[in-house]
Amino acid sequence: MRNTRGIGGIGNQYGHLYIKEENESFYWCIEDCTGMFWEEIPKFLYDTLVKYDEECEQGLHNYENK
Numbered sequence: 001m002r003n004t005r006g007i008g009g010i011g012n013q014y015g016h017l018y019i020k021e022e023n024e025s026f027y028w029c030i031e032d033c034t035g036m037f038w039e040e041i042p043k044f045l046y047d048t049l050v051k052y053d054e055e056c057e058q059g060l061h062n063y064e065n066k
Contacts (some may be wrong), residue, residue: 007049008056019049 003020010017013033020038026046027038055061 005050005053006054008061017049019046021046 003022005019005020006016008017011030012032013045014033015036017028017030018036019026019028019041020025026041026043028041028046028049029036029038052061
């Protein structure tokens with residue numbers, strides 16, 4: 001999965017929320033038992049998810065998956 005990034009531990013039993021940039025467009029998907037199906041998203045959402053993930057890596061968002 002080149003050019004993809006998993007976001008902050010968000011996901012389900014099969015996989016995680018991923019984002020990617022490709023050809024100046026932005027996408028997300030949540031992996032499930034049938035694979036990964038990418039949907040285009042606006043750049044502001046992509047940027048916000050990257051920021052959130054960076055903050056998670058810094059320990060700024062502490063949560064438990066329940």
